Amino acid sequence: MPNFFYYGQFNQKQGPVNEQQLKALAAQGVLGPQTPLETDSGHKGTAGQIPGLFPAPAAQPPAPNPHTTSRPAGNQTTPPEVSASVEVPKTDGGKAVASLVCGIMSLLGTGGLFILPLIGLFLGILGLKSSKKRIAIAGVSLNGVALVLAVFAVIAIFYAIQVAPCGLLSLTCGIS
Numbered sequence: 001m002p003n004f005f006y007y008g009q010f011n012q013k014q015g016p017v018n019e020q021q022l023k024a025l026a027a028q029g030v031l032g033p034q035t036p037l038e039t040d041s042g043h044k045g046t047a048g049q050i051p052g053l054f055p056a057p058a059a060q061p062p063a064p065n066p067h068t069t070s071r072p073a074g075n076q077t078t079p080p081e082v083s084a085s086v087e088v089p090k091t092d093g094g095k096a097v098a099s100l101v102c103g104i105m106s107l108l109g110t111g112g113l114f115i116l117p118l119i120g121l122f123l124g125i126l127g128l129k130s131s132k133k134r135i136a137i138a139g140v141s142l143n144g145v146a147l148v149l150a151v152f153a154v155i156a157i158f159y160a161i162q163v164a165p166c167g168l169l170s171l172t173c174g175i176s
Contacts, residue, residue, distance in 0.1 A: 007047065008036035016040065026053050093132030099124030100135050103142025106150075113153065117146040 005022050006015035009030070017025065025031045026047060033048030047053055102120025110116075120143035127136030 004040040006038045006040075007031060013038070022047075022050070023053060093127065093130040093135065095123045096127030096130050096132040096136035096139060099127050099139025099143065101139075103139045103146060106146035107142060113150045114147070117143045117150060121147065 004016035004018060006013050007017070007022075007025070008014070022031070031047045031053075033046060033054055035047040036044065037047050037050070038044050099120045102116050102123065106117040106120060120139055124136050124140035124143060127133075127139065130136060
């Protein structure tokens with residue numbers, strides 16, 4: 001066995017240390033199995049190659065096979081364990097943004113009377129499960145306002161037709 005060792009730490013050569021000091025450094029966690037070592041005679045390797053420097057790893061039991069279930073002795077069977085909690089993954093928020101755009105377009109009057117606000121409301125409700133929940137809430141709100149305004153517009157149109165059957169601006173209705 002060599003008399004002295006040099007070890008690599010922070011990209012610098014440290015040492016020389018004797019075998020007892022090397023064991024103390026390994027016990028303190030300064031050296032790991034992959035720490036580079038060099039002997040005083042110039043041989044290079046790692047600290048893990050020195051016999052007895054690190055304790056042998058404990059034998060680990062084999063991992064259970066997920067395709068088989070262990071059964072207790074006898075005729076009893078146990079059902080496999082089922083997780084009670086299921087996490088719903090969040091989407092990226094495209095439906096929330098589409099709902100907001102539908103709401104803005106509906107309020108600007110470019111989306112038909114009921115079609116675009118209904119589509120936007122539907123997309124906004126689906127978008128509430130996304131990561132952009134605030135945008136979805138804004139979309140649902142705008143589309144709700146657009147639907148209420150559309151209902152008022154339809155009521156106003158029917159009222160105008162009932163009040164002025166010959167035309168809204170006709171002043172000569174029924175006069176010959």
